[in-house]
Amino acid sequence: MGYLRFPSMAALLFCFCVAVALMPEFAEGRTRHYTFNIKYHNVTRLCSTRRIISVNGKLPGPRLVAREGDQVLIKVVNRIKENVTIHWHGIRQLRSGWADGPAYITQCPIQSGQSYIYNFTITGQRGTLLYHAHISWLRATLYGPIIILPRRNESYPFVKPYKQIPIILGEWFKADPEAVISQALQTGAGPNVSDAYTLNGLPGPTYNCSSNDVFKLKVKPGKTYLLRLINAALNDELFISIANHSLTVVDVDASYVKPFNTDILLIAPGQTTNVLLTTKPNFPNATFLILTSPYFTGAGTLDNTTAAGILEYENPLSSTSTPSPIKTLPLLKPSLPPINATKFVNVTQFVQNLASKYRSLASTKFPANVPKQWTGSFSSP
Ligand SMILES: *[C@@H]1O[C@H](CO)[C@@H](O)[C@H](O)[C@H]1NC(C)=O
Ligand SMILES: *[C@@H]1O[C@H](CO)[C@@H](O)[C@H](O)[C@H]1NC(C)=O
Ligand SMILES: *[C@@H]1O[C@H](CO)[C@@H](O)[C@H](O)[C@H]1NC(C)=O
Ligand SMILES: *[C@@H]1O[C@H](CO)[C@@H](O)[C@H](O)[C@H]1NC(C)=O
Ligand SMILES: *[C@@H]1O[C@H](CO)[C@@H](O)[C@H](O)[C@H]1NC(C)=O
Ligand SMILES: *[C@@H]1O[C@H](CO)[C@@H](O)[C@H](O)[C@H]1NC(C)=O
Ligand SMILES: *[C@@H]1O[C@H](CO)[C@@H](O)[C@H](O)[C@H]1NC(C)=O
Ligand SMILES: *[C@@H]1O[C@H](CO)[C@@H](O)[C@H](O)[C@H]1NC(C)=O
Ligand SMILES: *[C@@H]1O[C@H](CO)[C@@H](O)[C@H](O)[C@H]1NC(C)=O
Ligand SMILES: *[C@@H]1O[C@H](CO)[C@@H](O)[C@H](O)[C@H]1NC(C)=O
Ligand SMILES: *[C@@H]1O[C@H](CO)[C@@H](O)[C@H](O)[C@H]1NC(C)=O
Numbered sequence: 252m253g254y255l256r257f258p259s260m261a262a263l264l265f266c267f268c269v270a271v272a273l274m275p276e277f278a279e280g281r282t283r284h285y286t287f288n289i290k291y292h293n294v295t296r297l298c299s300t301r302r303i304i305s306v307n308g309k310l311p312g313p314r315l316v317a318r319e320g321d322q323v324l325i326k327v328v329n330r331i332k333e334n335v336t337i338h339w340h341g342i343r344q345l346r347s348g349w350a351d352g353p354a355y356i357t358q359c360p361i362q363s364g365q366s367y368i369y370n371f372t373i374t375g376q377r378g379t380l381l382y383h384a385h386i387s388w389l390r391a392t393l394y395g396p397i398i399i400l401p402r403r404n405e406s407y408p409f410v411k412p413y414k415q416i417p418i419i420l421g422e423w424f425k426a427d428p429e430a431v432i433s434q435a436l437q438t439g440a441g442p443n444v445s446d447a448y449t450l451n452g453l454p455g456p457t458y459n460c461s462s463n464d465v466f467k468l469k470v471k472p473g474k475t476y477l478l479r480l481i482n483a484a485l486n487d488e489l490f491i492s493i494a495n496h497s498l499t500v501v502d503v504d505a506s507y508v509k510p511f512n513t514d515i516l517l518i519a520p521g522q523t524t525n526v527l528l529t530t531k532p533n534f535p536n537a538t539f540l541i542l543t544s545p546y547f548t549g550a551g552t553l554d555n556t557t558a559a560g561i562l563e564y565e566n567p568l569s570s571t572s573t574p575s576p577i578k579t580l581p582l583l584k585p586s587l588p589p590i591n592a593t594k595f596v597n598v599t600q601f602v603q604n605l606a607s608k609y610r611s612l613a614s615t616k617f618p619a620n621v622p623k624q625w626t627g628s629f630s631s632p
Contacts (some may be wrong), residue, residue: 280320280372280402287312287327289335289361289393296453297446298460299425303392304331304384310452311419311483312382312395319377319402325369327361333429334360337369338385339397340521341504347371354386377401378505379417379479379523391428394421394483399505408612409501409510409527412477416468419481420489420518420543422554423447423454428485441551448484448543448558455559457542466560468541476528477501482518487545487553491516492585493562494539498526500608507612515587517546517605534567540584546598547590555590 292308293300306312317323329335338352350371351357361367377399384393396417401407422445424431435442447454450466470476478498482489492515501510502525510527518524544557561582588598611619 280318280322282322282324283317285313285315285323285325287325287337288330289327290330294392294452296423296449296461296464297425297458301425301427304333304335304389305392306395309395310392311417311421312393314396314398314417315382316398316400317373318400319373319375319405322370322372326366327369328366329361329363332363333389334362334386335389335393336360336385337382337393339369339371339380339382341376341380341523342371342397343374343376344371345374352385360386373399376505378502378507378525379481380505381419381481381483381521381523383483388428388432388485390483391422391424391485394419396479396481398479407501408507408614408617409499410475412527413471413474415477415479417451417479417481418466418468418541418560419451419483420491420558421449421452422484422487423449444552444554445485446554447556448487448489448545448554450541450543450558450560453560455561457557457559466541468560468562469565470528470530470562471565472530472534473532474530476530478526478528480516480518480524480526482520482522484520486520487547488517488519489543489545490587491518491541491543492587493528493541494583494585495535495537496528496530496539496562498528500524500526503609507614507617509610509612511608511610513605513608514585515601515605517602530564534564537581537583538563540582542585542587544587545590546588546602548598553590557587 287306289304289306290308291302291304294303294310303310327337336352336354336358344351347370348357350369354360380397382395382397383390396419425446431443447458453464453466454461455465456462497512497514499510499512500508502508504523516524539562541560541562542557545553545555547553588601613619
C-alpha cells in the first residue's frame, strides 16, 4: 500500500502549497498586470465633438487598483501618432526611478507603435493618487485614478466605507490642447484657458449645452461613502463643496491624516484627498449640487467658470409605480469662495486655516517619521 501513500502525500503537499500561495496573509504582495492602450477617441462636450487621447477609450481612464505592497506592471501601448509617457503621480518609485514617467527626464517617450512596461512596487503608501500623461499637454485628457487599498491583513484607521467613489476634477478644452500649448509656445503669450471644468469628465448643468453631461453621485441615506478626490486639471487649484454636507478628510496624497471636517476643500493640481461623506439619515427631499471652481490670486488669465455635479439620494418611493420625483425636488447649492475673494471671506485666511488642519495621523501604526533632532552639519563633508 506504500506505493499509494506516496502520491497522496504529494497531492496533499501540493494542495497545501497552493493553499498557502493563495492565502493573502502569507503573501508579501501580489503582482497586478494592466494594459493601457493609448488611443484616440471622439468625445462630445458643450455641443462640440473633438478627438481626444486617452487610456482604453475612456475619460477618465480606467482605475488602477492595487494594495499597499503590491508590484504593478503596466504595459503602455502607444496607438497614436504622438510620443507618450505616463507618470504615476505621487508613487514613491523606490529604486524604480525609470518607471516614473516624465518624458526626457527618466525615460525617452514611447513612440508611435511601441510599448513600454512600467514596473514598480507600492511601498508605504495607501489612499489615492493619479496617473497622467507626462509629455506636452496630453495630460489634458489622458488621466485616471490610482487606488491603493490597505494591505489585505489591514483595515482603515476610520469607519469602513459602504462604498468608494473616485471623483476626478479635470479641464475641458473645445480646442485641441496640443494646438493650445503649441500656439502659446510660439507666441510667448499665456495659453488659451479651458472652456469648462469637469467632474469625472462631465462639465454639468452650469454650462451651455451640457445639461446631459452631469456627474451624479447616487447615494443611500445613513451610509458612509469614501470619496477619492483627485485634481487632474492641467494647472488650476480648485475648490470643491457639496451643498448641506460636510466632508471628513482622512487621507491626503496617499498618507493618512488626523481626520477633520470641512465644508469646502481646496485641491491643487496633482493633489488627491480621501474624504468621508456621511449621508443624511433619511431621504432629504432635496438634491445637492457639488460645485468646483478655481482659486487664483496671480496675474494672467484663467478659466473662471464653475462645474457642477449632483448628489442624489436614492428615492425610497422609486421602487413603487410612481415616477421618480427627483426632478421636482429642490436643488440646493453650496457657496464657494469667489476666485480671489476680497469681499466674501479672506481667502488667504481660508486657505491658511485649511492648510493648518492637515496633520499627520501619527499613530503607533502610522507614525510621523520626521527627524526630531538635527545632528548633521551644513558644511560639506
Ligand atoms: C472621430 O470623428 C471623426 C470625424 O467624424 C472621424 O473621422 C474619426 O474616425 C473618429 N475617430 C474615432 C477614433 O472614432
Ligand atoms: C518622439 O520621440 C523621439 C525620441 O525621443 C524623437 O526623436 C522624436 O522627435 C519625437 N517625436 C515628436 C513628434 O516629438
Ligand atoms: C520588475 O522589477 C523587478 C525589480 O526590479 C524585477 O525583479 C522584475 O524582473 C521586473 N519585472 C518585469 C516584468 O520587468
Ligand atoms: C500585515 O502584514 C504586513 C506584511 O507581512 C506586516 O508588516 C503587518 O504588520 C501586518 N499587519 C497586521 C495588522 O497584522
Ligand atoms: C486662442 O484664442 C484665440 C482668441 O479667442 C483664438 O483666436 C485662437 O484660435 C485660439 N487658439 C487655439 C489654438 O485654439
Ligand atoms: C450661454 O448661451 C447664452 C445664449 O446663447 C449666452 O448668452 C451665454 O453667454 C452663454 N453662457 C456661457 C457660460 O457660455
Ligand atoms: C440645507 O442647508 C440650509 C442652510 O444651512 C438649510 O436651511 C436647509 O434646511 C438645509 N436643507 C437640507 C435638506 O438639508
Ligand atoms: C420627505 O417627504 C416625505 C413625504 O412628504 C415626508 O414623509 C418625509 O418626512 C420628508 N423627509 C424629510 C427628511 O423631510
Ligand atoms: C471670468 O473671466 C472673464 C474674462 O476674463 C470675465 O469677463 C468675467 O467677468 C469673469 N467672470 C467671473 C464670474 O469672474
Ligand atoms: C480680485 O478680483 C477683483 C476683480 O477682478 C480685482 O479688482 C481685485 O484687485 C482682486 N483682488 C486681489 C487681492 O487680487
Ligand atoms: C487676510 O488674512 C491674512 C492672514 O491672516 C492677513 O494678513 C490679511 O490682513 C487679511 N486680509 C484682509 C483683507 O482681511
